[in-house]
Amino acid sequence: xxxxxxxxxxxxxxxxIHEYGGQxxxxxxxxxxxxxxxxxxxxxxxSALKKEGILCVKFxxxxxxxxxxxSEITLYRICKAIEPDFLSxxxxxxxxxxxxxxxxxNIHVVLDxxxxxxxxxxFESLQKITMEDIIDDYHHLL
Amino acid sequence: xxxxxxxxxxxxxxxxIHEYGGQxxxxxxxxxxxxxxxxxxxxxxxSALKKEGILCVKFxxxxxxxxxxxSEITLYRICKAIEPDFLSxxxxxxxxxxxxxxxxxNIHVVLDxxxxxxxxxxFESLQKITMEDIIDDYHHLL
DNA sequence: ATTTGGTGTAAAACTAAATATTACAGGAGG
DNA sequence: CCTCCTGTAATATTTAGTTTTACACCAAAT
Numbered sequence: 079x080x081x082x083x084x085x086x087x088x089x090x091x092x093x094x095i096h097e098y099g100g101q102x103x104x105x106x107x108x109x110x111x112x113x114x115x116x117x118x119x120x121x122x123x124x125s126a127l128k129k130e131g132i133l134c135v136k137f138x139x140x141x142x143x144x145x146x147x148x149s150e151i152t153l154y155r156i157c158k159a160i161e162p163d164f165l166s167x168x169x170x171x172x173x174x175x176x177x178x179x180x181x182x183x184n185i186h187v188v189l190d191x192x193x194x195x196x197x198x199x200x201f202e203s204l205q206k207i208t209m210e211d212i213i214d215d216y217h218h219l220l
Numbered sequence: 221x222x223x224x225x226x227x228x229x230x231x232x233x234x235x236x237i238h239e240y241g242g243q244x245x246x247x248x249x250x251x252x253x254x255x256x257x258x259x260x261x262x263x264x265x266x267s268a269l270k271k272e273g274i275l276c277v278k279f280x281x282x283x284x285x286x287x288x289x290x291s292e293i294t295l296y297r298i299c300k301a302i303e304p305d306f307l308s309x310x311x312x313x314x315x316x317x318x319x320x321x322x323x324x325x326n327i328h329v330v331l332d333x334x335x336x337x338x339x340x341x342x343f344e345s346l347q348k349i350t351m352e353d354i355i356d357d358y359h360h361l362l
Numbered sequence: 363a364t365t366t367g368g369t370g371t372a373a374a375a376c377t378a379a380a381t382a383t384t385a386c387a388g389g390a391g392g
Numbered sequence: 393c394c395t396c397c398t399g400t401a402a403t404a405t406t407t408a409g410t411t412t413t414a415c416a417c418c419a420a421a422t
Contacts (some may be wrong), residue, residue: 080374083312084381086331090314093330094323105397114322121398130286138390141395153334158282170225172232174256180362182254188235188357189228192295194347196342203341205336215330220322226409247368258411263369280419282368 084160085112088123092151092209093216095133103141123160125139130159131184154204157185167196225293229255230265234293234351235358237275237284245283246361266304272301296346297325307339 090113095104102108106124110117124142128132132155134145157164171189175182232255236275237246245251248266254257266284276287276295299306313331317324 083314085311086327088319089321089331090327091325094321095283097323103397107308107397112318112345113314114318114324115314118384119382119402121400127397133400135406136390138388138396140390155336155337163245169227170226172230172255172257177300178253178254179236179254181232181358182256183238184358184361185228185232185235187361188354189231194257195349196295196345199237199345200338203338203345212330212334215333216323216326219329226394245368246368248396249368260412263371267370277369278419279369280367280417 084123085117087115087119088127088156088160089153089209089212091120091123091142092127092133092144092156092170093213095144096148096209098141099141104143105140106111109142123150126159127156130155131158132156148210149208151209152205153207154201155192157204165201168197169193226261226265227299229257229261230298230302231295231351231354232288233262233265233284234269234275235297235355237286238290238351238355239358241285246285247282251284268301269298272297274307291323291350291354293351294347296347299346307343310339310342311335314321323328330343 093107094112098104106117107123109120113120124135126132126179128135128145131145131152133142134141147167161167171186171193175185177183233251236254236272238249240246248262250258251262251266255262265274266277270277270287273285273287274293277284303309313328317327338347
């Protein structure tokens with residue numbers, strides 16, 4: 079699974095914080111129960127989102143809050159925060175083609191141009207969707 | 221790496237077959253040397269491409285040849301042949317959110333709609349690129 | 363018809379990557 | 393100064409991907 083499920087856990091956390099953060103202190107323990115992941119995993123995810131400026135985590139006493147408007151939190155930012163080079167890992171090229179073969183010698187460069195396009199397309203696709211859309215979807219569902 | 225490197229090996233094989241298939245019998249052994257992958261891996265890849273109608277493999281005596289025009293071989297077809305449900309595996313959702321939590325109960329459905337869009341975008345992106353483009357790139361490079 | 367060089371595929375062994383667990387130091391606030 | 397929380401490192405554990413081994417079966421050449 080290689081936009082990691084950590085990404086969906088992150089979105090889950092952001093929804094939770096946005097919707098219920100006003101009513102209660104949102105700790106890694108609580109999010110762990112809600113998402114079904116381990117508290118350390120949650121802490122790592124929150125920590126990554128914090129570095130990206132997406133949220134704040136109160137040190138010591140605990141509790142996470144959003145740090146920027148929903149419309150500025152794109153899926154790309156979330157994925158990027160969780161796994162900085164996920165785009166380059168999206169499509170792999172076999173490592174050891176033979177340098178003696180004309181195809182083997184050049185396949186890397188040849189694929190590079192096409193693969194770059196695909197990555198750019200995915201980038202744009204992920205930029206188009208924001209947490210605002212997701213919260214909207216959530217409200218419509220309730 | 222989750223459009224598998226098998227996909228790039230497949231492209232490598234197709235380039236090889238197209239460019240040098242006229243001059244020599246292209247066996248899994250030969251492709252194994254050129255790509256640096258194991259012959260069984262190659263046979264599995266060729267077998268998958270064969271099922272998709274992309275190429276033919278002569279049984280017994282050996283040798284692979286293309287079975288359809290380059291312009292009809294899209295990257296999507298290749299990826300799909302290699303790993304039929306690669307699109308659904310692209311983005312995962314965490315398996316066990318709590319059904320007791322309003323977010324946990326609904327997160328699956330909420331993500332579904334956004335994730336579907338991303339998968340469709342990737343699908344189109346992969347359909348746009350064909351082996352014709354890749355062979356062109358290869359020729360320009362030589 | 364037998365030999366040679368190839369395919370197709372299953373099963374086992376190996377390797378690498380993602381994930382969860384344990385453990386503990388350190389901060390904030392009552 | 394005690395309690396509840398975070399941050400992070402180190403260590404399992406699980407899971408997925410890959411390679412290797414093995415062998416049945418095929419076709420063409422001799």
